[in-house]
Amino acid sequence: MARPSAVVGIGQTDYRRQLDVTLDGLVRWAALDALDDAGMTFADIDAVVIGKAPDALEAVMMPELSLADALGAVGKPIHRVHTAGSVGASTAITGATLVESGRYERVLVVCYEKQSEGNATWALSGGRSGGQGAGGTFAPWIRSYISRSGAPEHIGWKIAVKDRRNALKNPHAHLRIDDISIEKVKESPMLWDPLHFLESCPSSDGAAAVVLASEEVARRSPRPPAWVIAHAKRTEFSSFPGRDTVRPVAGIDCAEALYAKAGITDPLRQIDCAELYVPFSWYEPMWLEGHLITPEGEGWKLTDAGETELGGSFPVNASGGVLSSNPIGASGLIRCLEAANQVRGTAGDYQVEGARVALGHAYGGAAQYFAMWIVSSDLSPEFR
């Protein structure tokens, strides 16, 4: 029967272009850092779970086969998850499930993408040249959000600046734009109206890893564990008449299931900070609303009031987020592990003071796959 699991080790590569590191080297880098953080070696690991976006991004089919050696998986189970952009969070959830099932004590979860080895926009267009890519898919929905909510145009610019400023505090971040400003964002080229170049995520290389462990192992861990309090996933069709693409029902259902499992009744007050999957600036208010953190139409006001900044009442993407680093298949796991960093008190210069409960989130496909977890410094946090 279900038992608790916890993050006891975190590892991340640098997310800048890594032309001198192989795929094996990249995943091993993150894995060794996570093991070191957990006070473990590969020998301690019972099972490995890997996740990434489509194999076609690097033209390596079923990469668990060729990465087994680099990840110390020989003689062990290695499992491979693929749920589009949400995959990093889905893989974290699979890792937690393996521990919660009672079958494995220590599970190594590794996600990666090496965009420099392929052409992501080609692959994100379903492998068709001249396709619209992710920005082209999401821009009309963002425009629709703006028209529905009446949000002013500067909200997107403001988020782009906030996340890039946060990235300056994160040694792993890909983009480091010292002189980032509202002016600079709005003067950058328009890619997909209303999204400017600087409101979009970069193409990054990188791997991220966590060690998930049972309660017994976590209690003996050298550094504070981040307890996985709840996790949830939901999926809906990509397209059908009447589908609300701005506020997908799967996103609402997923959040409801997550909060119910965690015992959270007032997410804005009871969750201290969130790492939301925001590949394009406007997705911050869209997910604040779409995951019931604020009422509908109110998300952008939280952003506009500066409350989602580091130091605000509900910091979002203190790490710099997907807008600053986007090794696609790893991006969801990075959200989950940055949430864990916050509640472990290991977030360094971007630590949210007193963070006790944090949300890690990812979405994927045509905003149709959702995966989230809540982590806490307490095994049984009380919510009032």
Added chain:
Amino acid sequence: MNQAIRDVAVVATSQTSSYRRFDDSEPKLIMRCVNDVLERTGLQRDELEFTIAGSCDYLSGMPFAFVMNIDGVGAWPPVYESHVEMDGAWALFEAWLRLQLGDIDVALVIGSGKSSPGRPREVFPLQTDPYVMAPLGLDPVSLAGIQARALLDAGKATERDFAEVVVRSRRDAQQNPHAQVTKDGTVDELLGEPYFSAPLRMHDLPPISDGAAAIVIAAGDRARDLADNPAWIRSIDHRIESHHPGLRDLTRSVSTELAAEHVGLADGPVDVAELMVNYSPEELLLRDALGLPDGVDVNPSGGPLAGHPVMATGLIRVVEVADRIQSGSASRGVAHASSGPCLQQNLLCVLDGGE
């Protein structure tokens, strides 16, 4: 490592025929299987509390091909669902562990693939190391040939042994309505055929196939409610070996031996074994690794040599064993799935009729 303790069983199965070329879409193959297991169990779609599928984008030649597959599952209202880029047998592994958490009781597992649109011998070399091996274009058939040669050189098998596996597989496949290859032929006739990738002949290879399979699993009393004779999953385990063929003893399947130990295969006798024998010599390796005595019925369905819808092939092995347990013709069995060149990764699932 702890053992999972919650009793979980296969309560319904479905598989499509293995087609040389299915002209309609992969979601259509999936939908057939899903509708079939719903009908067999009387379950409504919303009673499937968790769904997990295994498929491979590369077979369709399209990134995110699996996204289309949910059209065959049904995802409105939204569903709790996941996907592995692995054979459906690994989806079963995850679903079985997911049910151990105790909060949900029923899960749907799917495996599907269409190899016919592509050229497998050009696609599969992308499974090999991307910097050293992949550029050589070394494909699974050539690698299987190397493994077969290693068996011959070690004196562990003869070409006649390979042909005997094929003859028996094709003969058994004649009783399997889903089978694709059911030709007659004697061992001597097969040995008279030319080499394709020496020492392998064309008949030592699996066919190119399209197809899908689905399984509903349920926990405890829910399983007893949904099926008269559930096939209880006693354990599932999978193990991987080094990716570099030169670092492995190709005349043994060490990862299968390890998995057999971890599922407790030797704890009791088995009546039936469905093995993912993609190339005939693999049956000899697997029999050896599993320590199967002569009386065990191996691949009564004909196995993958009679039909190989990649990404469903492993899950179909579980379907075949579960069907025999549910019908009462077997009381304990083992299903095997593999992935990667030269049986690099192997999964075992032990099932029995319980009580």
